[in-house]
Amino acid sequence: MTALVIRGGQLIDPAAGVDALKDVLLKDGKVAEIAAPGKLKSANGADVLDATGLTLAPGLIDMHVHLREPGQGYKETIASGTAAAAAGGFTAVAAMPNTVPVNDSPEITRWMQAPERRAAVRVFPIAAATRGSRGEALNDYAALKSAGAVAVSDDGRPILKDNIMRETLAAAARVGLMVIQHAEDTRLTQDASMNLGPVSFKLGLRGMAPEAESSIVERDIRLVNELRDTRVHLHVAHTSTAAALAAVRQARRNGLRVTCEVAPHHFLLTDEHVGLYDTNAKMCPPLRSAADRDAMIEAILDGVVDAIATDHAPHAVHEKEVEFDNAPNGITGLETALGLSLRWLHKEWKLPLGRVLSLLSAQPAALLGMKGRGTLIVGSFADVVVFDPKAEWTYNARATKSKSRNTPFDGWTMQGKIRWTVSEGRIAYNAESA
Amino acid sequence: MNRTATPVRRQLNTPPVAASPFPYNPGSLLSVEDLSLEAVSHLLARATALENEDPLVRARILAKRRVALLFYESSTRTRTSFELAAKGLGADTTLVSSLSSSIEKGESLKDTGLTLRALGAEAIILRHNSSGAAWLLEAETRLPVLNAGDGMHQHPTQALLDLRTILAHLRPGIQAVTAETLAGVTVTIVGDILHSRVARSNMLLLPRLGARVVLCGPKELLPELAAHAGPGISIERNFEAALAQSQIVMMLRIQAERLAGMQLDLEEYKANYQLTGPRLAAHAPTAVVLHPGPIIRGLEITAGVADGPQSAILEQVRNGVAIRMAVVERALKAADQGGRA
Numbered sequence: 010m011t012a013l014v015i016r017g018g019q020l021i022d023p024a025a026g027v028d029a030l031k032d033v034l035l036k037d038g039k040v041a042e043i044a045a046p047g048k049l050k051s052a053n054g055a056d057v058l059d060a061t062g063l064t065l066a067p068g069l070i071d072m073h074v075h076l077r078e079p080g081q082g083y084k085e086t087i088a089s090g091t092a093a094a095a096a097g098g099f100t101a102v103a104a105m106p107n108t109v110p111v112n113d114s115p116e117i118t119r120w121m122q123a124p125e126r127r128a129a130v131r132v133f134p135i136a137a138a139t140r141g142s143r144g145e146a147l148n149d150y151a152a153l154k155s156a157g158a159v160a161v162s163d164d165g166r167p168i169l170k171d172n173i174m175r176e177t178l179a180a181a182a183r184v185g186l187m188v189i190q191h192a193e194d195t196r197l198t199q200d201a202s203m204n205l206g207p208v209s210f211k212l213g214l215r216g217m218a219p220e221a222e223s224s225i226v227e228r229d230i231r232l233v234n235e236l237r238d239t240r241v242h243l244h245v246a247h248t249s250t251a252a253a254l255a256a257v258r259q260a261r262r263n264g265l266r267v268t269c270e271v272a273p274h275h276f277l278l279t280d281e282h283v284g285l286y287d288t289n290a291k292m293c294p295p296l297r298s299a300a301d302r303d304a305m306i307e308a309i310l311d312g313v314v315d316a317i318a319t320d321h322a323p324h325a326v327h328e329k330e331v332e333f334d335n336a337p338n339g340i341t342g343l344e345t346a347l348g349l350s351l352r353w354l355h356k357e358w359k360l361p362l363g364r365v366l367s368l369l370s371a372q373p374a375a376l377l378g379m380k381g382r383g384t385l386i387v388g389s390f391a392d393v394v395v396f397d398p399k400a401e402w403t404y405n406a407r408a409t410k411s412k413s414r415n416t417p418f419d420g421w422t423m424q425g426k427i428r429w430t431v432s433e434g435r436i437a438y439n440a441e442s443a
Numbered sequence: 444m445n446r447t448a449t450p451v452r453r454q455l456n457t458p459p460v461a462a463s464p465f466p467y468n469p470g471s472l473l474s475v476e477d478l479s480l481e482a483v484s485h486l487l488a489r490a491t492a493l494e495n496e497d498p499l500v501r502a503r504i505l506a507k508r509r510v511a512l513l514f515y516e517s518s519t520r521t522r523t524s525f526e527l528a529a530k531g532l533g534a535d536t537t538l539v540s541s542l543s544s545s546i547e548k549g550e551s552l553k554d555t556g557l558t559l560r561a562l563g564a565e566a567i568i569l570r571h572n573s574s575g576a577a578w579l580l581e582a583e584t585r586l587p588v589l590n591a592g593d594g595m596h597q598h599p600t601q602a603l604l605d606l607r608t609i610l611a612h613l614r615p616g617i618q619a620v621t622a623e624t625l626a627g628v629t630v631t632i633v634g635d636i637l638h639s640r641v642a643r644s645n646m647l648l649l650p651r652l653g654a655r656v657v658l659c660g661p662k663e664l665l666p667e668l669a670a671h672a673g674p675g676i677s678i679e680r681n682f683e684a685a686l687a688q689s690q691i692v693m694m695l696r697i698q699a700e701r702l703a704g705m706q707l708d709l710e711e712y713k714a715n716y717q718l719t720g721p722r723l724a725a726h727a728p729t730a731v732v733l734h735p736g737p738i739i740r741g742l743e744i745t746a747g748v749a750d751g752p753q754s755a756i757l758e759q760v761r762n763g764v765a766i767r768m769a770v771v772e773r774a775l776k777a778a779d780q781g782g783r784a
Contacts, residue, residue, distance in 0.1 A: 200703055207671040213574035213596030213643060215703070281460045286575030299457075306455060330553050330583070332573035334594075357456055421458075 012036045013434060014052045018060030018395060022067060023367035024374075024384040033065065035391035038433040043387060058436075060395050063428055066366045067385050068100025068130070068392030069347060072373040073164075073189075073246055073270060073318035075339065076102070076132065079117065080109025085323040085412045087126040090343070092410040093321070095129040095430045095437035097343040100392035101374075101382055102130065102321075105164040106137040113137035113148050115156035122157050130432040131392075133159045133377065138177045138188060142166040147176055150184045159377045162189035164246060165293070167225060169194065175232045178241050187242035187268075187376065192225035192253060193217070193294065202334045204280040204295040212283070214333065217295055223252035230260045230267055244376060245269040247320045249294035251304035258313050268376055270318040273342060273349045274417065276305040282417060288329040288336035289417045292322065309368070310360055316373040319346045323413030341416045345404055347396070348423025355398075356424055362398060391434035400426035410443075465578055470566065470587030470777035472770055473577050475599045475648040483648075484619035487607060489769035490762075498531065501768075506533035508775055511564035513555065513580075514591075515541040515571040520736050520760055521591050521600070525568050528767035534775075537564070552576060556584040566774040569593070574640075587774035595638050595701065600770055601735050602644035604762040606652070608755050609691055611762075612731045626653035631685045633716060634695035634743050636665040638702070641735040642695060643672065650675025659685040660716060663705055664697070682716050686726035693733040694718050694744050713742065720747045731755050 013035040020031035020043070032049045034042040042049055071094065077085035087104075094102050104121060106112035112121065118134045126132070136158035140146040143166070150161060161181050167190060168174045174190075181188045198217040203209050205216025226245055233243050248254055248269045260267040274292065279299045283290045290296055308314045322339025329336050350369065354360040374383025381389040406419035430438035466473055478486070493501060510529040514522055522538070529536045539559065541547065546555060552571070559567055566587040569577050574594030581588040592598040610617055613628060630649055636642045636658050646656045646669075656676045658669055670678050679685040686692060697707070718732065732744075732754045740746045749756060 207668050210637075210666065210668050211643070211672045213594050213640060277458050279460075282458075284461065285463055285465050285578045302457070303455060306457075327551075330579070331551060332571070332579060333575045334573050353458070 011434070012055035013058065013391070013431065014049060014055045015058045015060050015065055015393060015395060017046055018063045018065040020065050020385065021363055021366055022385045023363040024067070024371040025386050028363060033385065033393070035393070035431065035434045038391050040385050040387050040389050040391055043385070058395065058429055060428070062397065063395050064398045065393055065395045067370040067383050068394050068430065068432065069098045069369045070101045070373040070379070070383060071099050071319050071321065071343060071346065072103045072316055072377055074102045074104055074321040074343065075107065075323065076104045077323060078108060078126065079120065083412070084325055087121060087128050087132060089410060089412045090321070090323070091129040091132060093341070093343040095432065096410045096427070096443065097345065098347045098394035098396060098427045098430050099343060100130045100394070100430060100432045100437070101133060101379065103133045103135050103159055103377060105135055105162060107142060107165045111137050111142045113140055113142065115152045118153055118156040118158050129437045130430070133157065133379070135160045135162050135164070135189060137161065138163045138168060138181070139173065144168045144170060144173055147173070147180055150181055150186055154184050154186055158186070159379070160187050160189050160244070162191065162246065164189065164191045167191045167193050167195060169196070171228065171232065174229060175236065178232055178243060179236055179238065182238055182240035182242065185240065185378070187244050189244045189246050190225065190229055191246050192222045192229065194221045194225050197221040200334070202291060203283055204297045206280060206298055208280040208283065212286070219250040219252055219297065219301065222250045222294055223256060226253040226256045230256055230265065233260070233265050233267060234263070239266065242266045242268070247272045247275065247294055247318065248305070248314070249275045249297050249301060251301050254304055254308045254313060258308070261313070268315040269313070270316040271305050271309060271314045272318060272320045273346050274340060276302065276309060277349060277353060278302065278417065286333040287417065288331070288333055289340055289415050291333060291336050291338055292320065292340050293338035306358060309354060310358060314368065315376060317346060317350060317368045318373065319343055323411050324415050325413060329415050339415065341409065341411050341413055343411065344409055345416065345418045345421070345423065347425050347427065348402070348404065349418065349421070351398060351425035352423055391431060393431040394427060395429040395431070396425050396427045398425050400424070402426050465581065467581055467585050468587045468778065470774035471581050471589070472599050472774070473581060473588065473590045474597045475602050475644050478599070480620055480622065480651065483603070483606070486603060486766065486769045486773065487610070487620065488618070489772060490607060490765040493768040493772065494765040501531055502533035504532045504772060505529070505775055508534040508565055509563045510534045510536050510566050510568065510771060511559045512536060512538045512568045513559065513570070514538065515546070516592070518570055518591070520763060521570060524760070524763040525589070525591060525767050525771070528764050529771045531764070531768055532772060534771070552580055553583040556580045560584050560586055565778060566771070587778050589770055589774055592640050594640065596640050596643060598640040598644050600763070600767055601641050602648045603770070604759055604766040605645055605693070605733060605735070606648065607762045607766055608733060608759050609731070611758070612755065613690060620652050622651065622653055624652045625649060628654045628690050629657055629688045630654050630691040630693060631657040631659055631689040632693045632695065633659045633682065633685070633718070634664065635697045636660050636669055636695070638664070638698040639695050645693065646676050647673050657685050657688060661712065663707060683722065683726050686722065686730070689727055689730050691733060692718065692727060692730045695735070696737060696739055696743060709742070716743065718744045718748050720745060720751065723748055723753060733759055736760070
């Protein structure tokens with residue numbers, strides 16, 4: 010298929026300032042023409058998707074996922090993870106490097122993008138910042154970038170040494186990459202399996218103090234400030250504490266290039282949702298206090314948060330059916346991000362639809378320097394999500410496209426039902442044939 | 444940081460926390476929080492009745508029923524008293540411990556539980572080093588699970604036997620407990636609160652009967668947030684001030700196996716928190732001294748106090764058998780009444 014018309018839908022393209030009924034012609038993987046309904050000039054012979062009553066928007070972009078390949082195909086593969094992405098409206102995902110082996114080389118970076126992986130949507134590798142993510146020796150960022158890496162990070166293995174983090178920030182800046190930090194002082198979180206607070210005390214679980222996150226964010230911001238190089242870009246992954254957000258907010262006021270993302274579970278859930286040891290409520294950073302959760306909502310509403318990212322972290326059923334302190338960290342998120350964001354951020358907390366979509370597409374595209382994505386202006390990639398923004402539906406984890414179903418959102422009511430996801434002009438997800 | 448620039452919006456409607464599905468089996472005893480005061484009263488009454496019953500009659504109550512003891516941690520009192528309790532009711536018991544079973548080969552708790560169920564176990568008594576393990580076992584097997592101690596979390600039969608001991612001293616002859624039964628009573632729990640499932644169980648049970656629970660210990664072993672675990676709980680760091688208020692003093696062992704690298708000055712600890720004869724005589728001359736055991740003589744408590752007239756430590760042990768008979772009976776009788784999920 011080389012040409013596709015999406016007809017009769019409401020086009021919302023926040024980056025282009027468009028919110029109007031439009032017909033869109035996709036051709037050869039790009040947006041070829043946009044016109045008022047019925048006014049496309051060159052749509053002859055194209056297949057037609059009837060989007061009457063639906064909304065179409067730039068395909069969503071998740072800047073923080075774990076696709077588990079290479080090495081842990083029993084949890085997820087690039088094919089299954091990207092199928093889940095497409096089902097969730099995502100047309101691009103940035104894959105973290107904590108694979109087996111760690112993605113710290115141009116070879117693995119290319120391998121992940123190869124056609125043989127049969128990805129349903131585009132995969133943009135994030136390469137390891139240091140060799141083996143051991144936090145000791147820097148990788149060759151220029152080589153990784155030319156292999157396709159869009160950022161560097163030692164996600165899950167935070168860079169603790171000041172000198173290594175300083176060198177990482179400086180070296181990445183020289184080649185125009187941002188550094189994504191999983192902010193956790195692991196010296197303070199040994200053996201801990203949830204947030205430190207009254208709930209962890211009551212459950213008899215060792216807790217992670219909020220300061221274990223905020224102290225690293227504050228340290229990193231100090232390093233950015235000391236480097237005095239405007240190209241230096243620090244991005245704080247899965248921000249979960251009010252104190253870390255306050256540090257990001259202040260850094261921005263001081264003119265530093267410091268950005269952050271928040272995951273849906275951190276703006277929706279608290280440590281109370283751990284319940285009686287629900288391992289599907291165990292992730293790192295953990296679910297925090299209600300005050301921290303409220304601070305996430307507030308920072309999203311007032312614009313301090315730059316992106317919503319899922320931290321999609323699949324684990325096999327048997328890995329989560331264990332004692333809470335033995336269970337691995339992480340939950341899946343690709344199929345629920347839009348539904349939860351529309352249900353809560355938009356419907357409940359009144360964030361305009363365009364801003365929700367921007368946090369899930371235009372803004373992460375800009376952060377990662379993706380050209381021609383996160384918008385649907387003519388000439389950009391034909392990455393489109395078509396959905397019914399008013400439709401309510403219930404998430405059934407057993408029907409997931411992912412290989413794993415470790416989610417705390419099973420059975421939750423979602424809003425915004427996805428009809429089609431189009432990746433570079435190709436239908437990657439069709440609700441009618443899913 | 445200028446906090447006024449970012450006022451937190453109140454009154455946000457946020458996703459609710461789902462109601463707990465536990466316990467799945469009405470015969471289970473996972474936490475003291477699962478028990479209503481009526482259920483506590485019933486267990487206390489059955490403990491007394493079973494204790495007074497003719498052993499030959501008692502042994503017919505659960506004759507040939509199968510009860511498994513699954514122990515991932517060493518235990519003397521709890522294991523033996525559960526075993527004697529189940530056997531006293533006529534049940535067959537089997538012990539699986541982590542050091543002499545397929546657990547050593549890497550079998551999961553889920554698979555071990557399913558195996559015991561397939562072997563005919565009708566209830567499982569679990570002692571485990573991970574907090575929450577009893578909930579996992581119950582969810583996977585749907586059998587009555589009796590929590591004999593999970594990590595740092597709960598040890599509900601210990602709280603019940605402590606309650607029985609307390610009542611025998613302070614409210615002798617009482618039949619049923621209410622929210623006022625222990626009104627005016629202060630129970631001080633002293634020592635390694637942070638790592639103690641006994642402390643957590645007692646602090647969540649005794650205030651529901653009207654008692655005040657005072658927690659006493661150094662910051663490393665007693666974080667401030669312990670006072671938020673439930674109503675009726677407060678912290679008093681000065682041992683002597685705590686003793687002076689107490690009718691019950693419950694001493695705890697320092698759990699060296701759970702300190703996780705914490706450095707503690709034992710001499711300083713003893714100077715501040717050891718229960719000695721002179722300290723007890725000066726500040727709580729009529730208080731009843733409890734200890735869940737094992738006691739470390741010369742550390743948290745002196746030999747003189749442990750063996751002295753105010754000590755009810757061995758009485759606690761005896762009460763353990765009676766309470767556990769009542770709990771084991773409830774486990775299988777509730778299952779008989781259609782509780783099997």
